[in-house]
Amino acid sequence: MTDFLRVSVGYMFSFVAYVAFFVAVYKLFQISTALDEIKELLKSQRRSDFSGQGPASPSVSSGDAFSDDAAAEYAKNLLRAVNEEEQRAAAERSATGHAGTH
Numbered sequence: 479m480t481d482f483l484r485v486s487v488g489y490m491f492s493f494v495a496y497v498a499f500f501v502a503v504y505k506l507f508q509i510s511t512a513l514d515e516i517k518e519l520l521k522s523q524r525r526s527d528f529s530g531q532g533p534a535s536p537s538v539s540s541g542d543a544f545s546d547d548a549a550a551e552y553a554k555n556l557l558r559a560v561n562e563e564e565q566r567a568a569a570e571r572s573a574t575g576h577a578g579t580h
Contacts, residue, residue, distance in 0.1 A: 520549045
């Protein structure tokens with residue numbers, strides 16, 4: 479009987495470890511997607527900044543400092559929102575008792 483319990487607990491721990499691993503991979507994929515989106519938004523913003531100003535000039539470099547600050551602030555806000563969403567989802571999962579298929 480104890481051998482059966484020992485084997486069952488071992489299988490449960492293995493299952494939990496696999497689920498945790500796959501959830502971690504899924505989260506890394508979500509983070510990667512969010513970072514790709516941020517990168518594309520920054521590129522499109524930079525392209526729109528340059529397309530309206532013509533050839534490079536000293537005014538472009540001073541405008542870059544402002545757009546870089548604005549882009550960094552936007553990126554921080556986007557990452558903060560993603561983090562808050564993940565914390566809310568984790569709280570919901572723990573409240574409902576699900577292991578995390580989301």
